[in-house]
Amino acid sequence: MLQKQTFLTNALSSFTSLHHMLFTSDHYIPPATGQKFTRIIWLLALMLFTLPAESYAQEETPDTAAVVAAPEWPEDSLGRRSPRGTVTGFIKAVADGDYTRAAFYLNLQTATDTIKDGAMMAQALQRMLDQRSKTLPRSWISNLPEGDLKDDLSPNLERVGTATVNEQNVDILLEKTEGPAGGPIWLVAYETLRQVPVEEAAPSETVIEKTLPGFLEENRWGGAPAGHWLGMLVIGVVAYLLAWSITSGLIFLISYIWRKTRNEPTYGFIRAFSLPVRLYLAAVLLVYLSQRLGISFVLRQRFSELTIIIGLIAVLLLLWRLVDVITSFSRRRLVDRRNMAGISIVLFLQRGAKIALVVFGVIFILSTLGFDVTTGLAALGIGGIALALGAQKTVENFVGSVTLIADQPIRVGDFCKVGDTSGTVEQIGMRSTRLRTTERTIVTIPNGDFSSQKIENFAHRDRFLFNPVLRLRYDTTPPQIQAVLRSLRETLTAHPKIDKTSARVRLTEITTDALKIEVFSYILTSDFNEHLEVKEGLLLTMMDAVNTKGKGFALPVQQLLVSNDGAGTEEKKEKSL
Template identity: 85%
Template sequence: MFIARHTTPSNRFRYIIVSWFTALLLCALPAATSAQEVTEQDTAVAAPAPAWPEDSLGRRTPQGTVTGFIRAVADQDYTKAAFYLNLATATDTIRDGAAVAQALQRMLDQRSKTIPRSWISNLPDGDLEDDLPPNLERVGTATVNDQQIDILLEKTEGPAGGPIWLVAAETISKVPWQQAAPTETVIEKTMPGFLEDNRLGGAPAGHWLGMLLIAIASYLLAWGITSGLIYLIGYIWRKTRDEPTLGFIRAFSLPIRLYLAALLLVYLSQRLGISFVLRQRFSELTIIVGLIAVLLLLWRLVDVLTQFSQRRLVERRNMAGISIVLFLRRGAKIALVVFGTIFILDTLGFDVTTGLAALGIGGIALALGAQKTVENFVGSVTLIADQPIRVGDFCKVGDTSGTVEQIGMRSTRLRTTERTIVTIPNGDFSSQKIENFAHRDRFLFNPTLRLRYDTTPPQIQAVLRSLRETLTAHPKIDKTSSRVRLTEITADALKVEVFSYILTNDFNEQLEIKEGLLLTMMDAVNTKGNGFALPVQQLLLHKDGEGVEEKK
């Protein structure tokens, strides 16, 4: 009921994924290629449909044979069940097909492991990628006289043509159908007679009650095992009492408990001899419980990781990172729900291949219609990963300057100096030139002083000496880069360039230092020299052909 299926489950999964991505690839091909393919397909000869009719017992596929046999034995119609056995090539000693079918049922009831019906191939040719010949299909194993045998189906040709799958003669030859006193199972030994006589859903009522008790016992046993392990780990490893280790332990506890309970339910139901008809009814359910346990584990791990990341980002005051973490958590949970639903439907026997192909085509159409949304999301991821800006930084993006207030999934908001809000899409934001003023470690101090023309060279030297002493004496000026030089003699002034760095990253502090330096330099120019040069303007007036020049 809960058996490794060799290559079939992986083949089904691979088939689903390959079909999905094949649909994506075909949709992405150029139009010319598609037109060429259509033309070639129009000229190709269509493959002929199978000429053989449907089998009245549904034996055209391995899954149909197993389903039909289970229904027949559930109705205790062993004469009909015999039609699902390959008695034609069996040994000559086998005469009574109904007796063989009943003996096969008892063998399956006693310590057998059968593949869930939804996992058995539903194709006329069977599963061609397993490790068996093309005409054989393994659907389970059973234990007979302490020896494990394979339960095989073999493909034969029907009277009207076409494949007919039957229980293989190799398996039938190993069925102990001539035992005088069949061995009783544990459930048969302990079950009252009236529960054996009353049947429900193709199995004795006592087996249903036993299955319920086994399920309860399995969960309680799994709860005890996991609780004991958690206590033992916490007693040995003290770190498990603190976060984030405690969160990981709690995330694993419930999923492991559910998965262990499903394994115990399968194992105990096989060992105690629960009817294989009933076990087949519960086979998909146990697989789904195991799948839910895995999905629940991933779900809880996503919560633990995001909570841990959120705490770290809050400590670092990275609000934009928190937005990305929350978005990724929602996306991961949606993906878990989608893929979980797909696998559950596949386990229940629904054909999800067509739906996945349609989902791939719809995903391409949605992506084409949401290019800007995807572009903005990629831009937000870039902003968070590269971190050219953070919330609270003063920056200039294009022609817009302001303080970053929020980095969202679609856009970033800036508060300008005019106290207005500018919203920039993250796709545009990440592609523009970003100048971040918040990360500079010092401020440039680079004024140009204009001295009067009548300032003598000794006075200029005195002014330069005083300005240099001002820079050297200030504790917040970088001494290695500071300089004061007479750089240019222009038509209206003598230019003195001051170059230095103010050692602070606080904007208000640098304004205060800059103000003090400028006042001290103004005093030096006025006391050591003749003051600052005033702008000069020349005005030429023409009157009666004579030019008069005035200066201001």
């Protein structure tokens, strides 16, 4: 029993350590997951307590495996635990003009021989970043303490952008170091700092600095000179005008060279591309011109996520307009074919595609802005499963309607038989199909049931079966039967609407009340009324042959036997008395 208590004590201690490690670390764990894990821990503890002591006495090791808790690092006051925090903190310090604080984001420990003033180096780094640099948007930079381990760099390095110095590309790298209290601290790598031009090697003034008056450079808004905000606005307008001119010229040139583009649907596809391409090109020109003209990288970093969102909106808008063009083209084709059910399917798919575009667009935009969409995606997944379970019949009917449209076992106007119901198809909708019966009533059948049943379509047959059975009288002689057979065969072979290869007339059966002659052939027509007309003429001719060549048709015979056994018995009883 003592062994069991010792084992349980160690096990519960391990569980407690594991619980403490998971729920006090820097990693975020959802509350629902934490509750589930807590329940699992206590359930395992209860199971261990109820097990017999003998199972623990077999093997007992004094060195029980203990779970080592993850190290707890104190919060860094400058937010340098992740690459994103380092970039954000450096930009904020530079925007506030506090270059002394900005120097704490630089790895100066290995550069003390050449770099005497950290604030000067931070200012020089800002100067280099203002000159033709490209940095990743904030949401694209890793926010994990270990950084992005999937890039092609070593685990302790992170690339956050590039800059151009003396016509050479310089990688803007962050380097993971260990802080005084332990834990990772991300700093701008010395490999990047040693390529930053300082003092006498500093780059010349940018285009916007040469253009703006002094008071617009001195006044600062949001960490950037006021003139740079004005310049960013002007660059945006110029970029859109240039994009509009380029796209309009391309459309005119394509229309002039390829005359087919003036007609639908080619013109519709070109028109669908015009606005999205214009927006995307404007965003690219905005980024390029702001870099070339020397807009402050603080301001460009603020607008970087906006340009990505504009590019995303351009792509989504292109897909949206392509959906409209394809839908319009498909509707015209289906109207020409009088396929009303297909139109309803196309419209439903159009709405579904647009809803999907909106959902994915919102998720991507929120992710670009830095919001955590993992929880939202999980909620959408659970909600989608619940919705699918709740709308199971609706989904089944929709799949059935898609099957009816794709396989086309029936079309509007076809006369068919589904199960025990016969009628003319009047409408194939998204949920159900309507049949007009011969009694002029409407029967509505869900498409899920409709597609799973046996469907007999009478509209697609190319000929009609003619298979009457003639009953001759018993007193018809064999010569008369042969004469009737010859006359019936001549009737079939002489008719132009009878398939000669399948026509046959045979004496097939001698029953108790008649002699049966089977006529088998096909009437070569797909029109029901014409089939009835041909059938009527053939039956009249055959009736005449049976009456003239033979002794007529046999009538149904029914024998009634009347027994008088009861009356005779009474007479015998009276005589005996």
